[in-house]
Amino acid sequence: MKLINDTGLPVCGTDSSLPLEGPGAQPYQSSGCNRSAVELDQSPPLLVDAWLVPLFFALIMLVGLVGNSLVIHVITKHRQMRTVTNFYIANLATTDIIFLVCCVPFTATLYPLPSWVFGDFMCRIVNYLQQVTAQATCITLTAMSVDRCYATVYPLQSLRHRTPRVAMAVSVGIWIGSFVLSVPVAAYQTLDTGYWYGPQTYCIETFPSVYHQKTFILYTFLVVYLLPLITICVCYAFMLKRMSRPVVEPSDNNYQVQLLAERSEAIRTKISKMVVVIVVLFTICWGPIQFFILFQAFNSNFQKNYEMYKIKIWAHCMSYSNSSVNPIVYAFMGANFRKSFKKAFPFIFKQRVGTTGGAVVNTEMHLVSSGT
Template identity: 35%
Template sequence: MSEMMGDLTLEDFPVENDGNKTFIQASAASATYNMTGLEEEDIRRLTLFLVPVAFGIILTVGLVGNILVIAVVATNPQMRNTTNLLILNLAVADLLFLIMCVPFTAVDYVLMSWPFGLVWCRTVQYLIYVTAYVSIYTLVLMAGDRFLAVVFPVSSLSIRTMQHAKVAIASTWVIIFLVSLPVWFSHNILSHNGVDFCQFDSLQHSYFGFHVGFFVTSFALPVVLILIMYIIMLSRLWASTTYRISKQGLKAKKRVTKLVFAVVIAFTVCWSPIQVVLVLKSLNNQDWDTQYNKIVIQIVSHVMAYTNSCLNPILYAMMSKNFRCGFCQVKK
């Protein structure tokens, strides 16, 4: 399979048929790991049926949901504020990921090889990392927007403008497009027994350095920043006696803050398993490529990370009356 988020799947050990016997060959170790027949069948069922079905559901729900989010924010002037502009940007990143990455990953799981060539291998990998970075740093911007609104409600009014939000969003995309260029060059088509796989080229680049760096910059650091902002924010928000604002205004701040926090929690829960897997694999890649339980964990973690791209519209519908009404209007 393709390398997909840094050796998330089984590309290093394609399943091959040897008469009636199936085995997984760990090319990196140049050794064969023989699983039981039941374990082999379980993995093939996962890659051939369950994962593509899961990806199909993620793609369908994500496309409909994120298109609705974009339509609601774009067509309703009353929805155009800094928070919703950032929500719009998050939906665009998720939509790009769903269209450009999910279908090819599903094909990759079914075929257990990469049939799309080098350019598309690098393009898909590049966009996976770009959209992951854009998503988490959009969440940082959303948390920062809430932080300013709650902790500095008056003095931040000149900062929390639509124009500044647009500049921040554009800068985020440009910076991430540029700093993610190493992802393009670090992936390659590697062949094993005549079968092509889209992989991280560990012969030319540091597997450990790449994935530890990704973990720190795309997960650990932004999540810590968000947590710090929320700790300060919640302490101020719930100490409502320090604010000279109406109860209705305080309620509105709490409602929006809860929504942003729910989106952050969803991202953290969905992405933390695969982030941990990547770090552990960078320390001991061979075990993760040959042990049945760890292969299954990788597959499940991969699906969880992809699931995040369809969750946000559901959270908006559950927690925001404005989005619920907007979704109903668009559907009419």
């Protein structure tokens, strides 16, 4: 089978694996191609994705690094922002920054460059960190959803157990577990040689057998995507059931107590909605690449052609864009994040005089700072 790219030239090589299993993986190639057909022009054809994808990745890095750095700065600088939910949000921002810095630039070089040029150590560490950060992200989202469910279903009990110290311990445990469980990725990464418009070096996964490869792909799909998604859906089903219950009126009909309870419930609902949006974006952004890799590994009739290559490029761009959209969600849906952004950077945000009374603002900040 000969593959023809969008320049009309045959793509030849010694390996027929799909690209972008990880940074440095081989481009779409086919065996049995006449090498002399391309020896007249030893330079690979410049495809559209050679400059378009790196440009998109650069935009993702710029938005993601600035946005996530602002999130961490606001949470660490303002004491009232050091809540349980915000600790998990800071952990998400940290995973996004590590992913953007350690993985995205190396993956971007795969499109303009035909070979992996960073050596064996970076081949292993880049793929390893990509797995670690993806795993830490999904487990953090799961922990954040469980935390919101606990706070909504058991509001009184959660006041004693939901503390920033517990959230910090859970976050550290997530990182340790992600580093340990991702070790196979580093162990099975290696450099290989091939031919595509000249001798090339590729960073690929070499499992002991096809069985080991499929087992690890299935494990990644279940642990990094499906099981966390099921857990999150169950949590929010409990939350929706709890929120649908009628609110019990205070026994003394005290207006201020009732007003405080209503505002507390409103703030909890807003925070829960923000978490839902973050989880939905994670599902949409990471779903295509997870299902694509699973379909590729377990479908014996999978066609390795340039159309599939384009679909996989789109799926990777979707997954990488998730690291830059979360800060935008906080900015649009988190009122306290917006206020803290304005306090931290008054020269960027113009202060607007609102009609809301100071008592309402103080009540809201008190509720958030109490661990809501």
